[in-house]
């Protein structure tokens with residue numbers, strides 16, 4: 001299995017926020033994660049790349065244990081920091097730097113962290129900006145970009161690190177309705193290009209369209225985790241049924 005997550009638990013104090021969450025993702029698969037507010041969706045994503053340390057469990061990417069070694073022992077911060085680069089993360093609030101223009105935003109980490117030569121980094125960044133439809137905006141500062149453009153820029157920035165998996169946490173929930181689609185289209189294109197992705201979203205129709213699998217969390221527990229067709233065709237689970245019929 002490409003990404004394998006086993007018995008992930010996370011406590012914040014006495015709050016058991018992730019309760020024995022296990023799932024797998026094949027290479028090139030897209031999994032959407034849905035569930036009510038506070039169900040642990042963001043925490044789940046953050047525990048996969050050890051932005052939050054899980055309390056227990058294991059994460060394995062391509063045969064390599066992430067964060068905890070196979071005996072459950074926490075690895076050094078240095079190693080975890082390196083491993084985190086395998087995961088590209090895009091949050092709800094566009095995380096571009098404000099004091100530099102778009103293309104500088106995209107080449108910054110590849111040059112500083114991956115030690116890629118500047119001209120090479122620029123050429124990679126230009127290809128990515130082409131892909132997300134922002135090549136003509138490459139010299140704009142973020143404040144001169146719309147919310148949707150900033151978010152597409154943030155996606156290009158994450159992709160510039162050449163991640164193995166992309167993690168999206170409600171990438172469209174801070175956007176105006178008119179710009180949601182342009183961001184969803186970029187994500188859809190990534191999916192069709194074969195990028196492995198986990199996407200926390202409230203856009204159920206979008207999830208249905210692009211996901212191979214859907215996982216629903218409630219109070220830190222998996223309510224359902226199955227292929228997209230089965231997820232939507234079986235509604236015998238009351239919790240799932242009521243969530244899906246709430247207009248989410």
Ligand SMILES: Nc1ncnc2c1ncn2[C@@H]1O[C@H](COP(=O)(O)OP(=O)(O)OP(=O)(O)O)[C@@H](O)[C@H]1O
Nearest residue numbers: 012013015017035036037038039040041042043044
């Ligand atoms: N850093 C933290 N410290 C303490 N508690 C936290 C922290 N982060 C999250 N929690 C708690 O963990 C639970 C799950 O939060 P999480 O943000 O993962 O939910 P979510 O499903 O992403 O919700 P939403 O849909 O509102 O984004 C909540 O009870 C939240 O209050």
Ligand SMILES: [Mg+2]
Nearest residue numbers: 041042043169
């Ligand atoms: Mg969240």
